[in-house]
Amino acid sequence: MTVISAQHNQNAQQDAKQGTQQGADTQQNQHPTAFIPRTIGVVGLGLIGGSFAKAFAAAAQNSHNPSHSTQLYIYERNPNTRALALDELGCGTLTPDTIPFCELIILALYPHANQEWLVRNAQYISPDALVIDTAGVKRATCDYCFSLAKNYPWHFIGCHPMAGTQYSGFAHARANMFNKAPMVVCCADNTTKPQADAHTLAARLQKLLDPCGFASYCNATPQFHDQQIAYTSQLAHVVSNAYVKSPAAQMHKGFSAGSYKDLTRVARLNPVMWCELFMDNRDNLSHEIDLLIHELARYKQALDDADAETLTQLLEQGDALKRQAERKAEKSS
Numbered sequence: 001m002t003v004i005s006a007q008h009n010q011n012a013q014q015d016a017k018q019g020t021q022q023g024a025d026t027q028q029n030q031h032p033t034a035f036i037p038r039t040i041g042v043v044g045l046g047l048i049g050g051s052f053a054k055a056f057a058a059a060a061q062n063s064h065n066p067s068h069s070t071q072l073y074i075y076e077r078n079p080n081t082r083a084l085a086l087d088e089l090g091c092g093t094l095t096p097d098t099i100p101f102c103e104l105i106i107l108a109l110y111p112h113a114n115q116e117w118l119v120r121n122a123q124y125i126s127p128d129a130l131v132i133d134t135a136g137v138k139r140a141t142c143d144y145c146f147s148l149a150k151n152y153p154w155h156f157i158g159c160h161p162m163a164g165t166q167y168s169g170f171a172h173a174r175a176n177m178f179n180k181a182p183m184v185v186c187c188a189d190n191t192t193k194p195q196a197d198a199h200t201l202a203a204r205l206q207k208l209l210d211p212c213g214f215a216s217y218c219n220a221t222p223q224f225h226d227q228q229i230a231y232t233s234q235l236a237h238v239v240s241n242a243y244v245k246s247p248a249a250q251m252h253k254g255f256s257a258g259s260y261k262d263l264t265r266v267a268r269l270n271p272v273m274w275c276e277l278f279m280d281n282r283d284n285l286s287h288e289i290d291l292l293i294h295e296l297a298r299y300k301q302a303l304d305d306a307d308a309e310t311l312t313q314l315l316e317q318g319d320a321l322k323r324q325a326e327r328k329a330e331k332s333s
Contacts, residue, residue, distance in 0.1 A: 039071040235285065237267075
């Protein structure tokens, strides 16, 4: 897997260089186009992309002011899902002909597929349009997309909506998926576009995403995002997925309640997608697994030694740290 990932990174760098040349050629050979305000493009209609699409479609249907309505275009590789979405959402298809209309393009494929779509279609995106991704890792995506965007007149912002379920696919997408959820935003540290300061771009993005109902926007560097996500999301999926490998899981009926359900909810996952996310953040995730193994070993040693005093202390420490984390979260909200 590491070799494949390394090879992909090499290919991505080559694609970015090709994209740079294409960007220069495009700016020399094509007249600038102008997006249509509040026109949205969604690339990929899985759980997250489908939820974005449904949120914007619902907002358009419920709008009483035609001048504030949203036009939606979608790109989906699966023909059955694409046909279902076009019928259900009443939207158009995102193509090289309609990409220039979009003020905001949301990339909701897997991280590497997002990069591939963007380099293929960068030349069609209108000047000053915003492009965001929704992937659960940010360093690899932002490094690639920030570099690519420097050669075009549009802007890239790395994003991670902190919402989802254990299910996947358009059928499980919901228009209210992001209602009251936080959104993590990663803007470029610097830009070759003087008019595009990070604060202005972030404010503009928030306004465009109003129909989704996000409760808050948290600015972070890609590095800090990936460190935190390794703990708050990825480690939880690894632990849950490993936990159900006990033979006892097959006989839990009648012996399980809230604790079992809480700990096993995300054991159900999309293996291909989560493998890609884990591999792109493997250094941070491996570090968190090491910390957890160390702590688990202390509990095991206390049990093996029949050391009730040490075990009680370990439990007290965990309880205290959980309460401390909750207090900090409440103060910052």
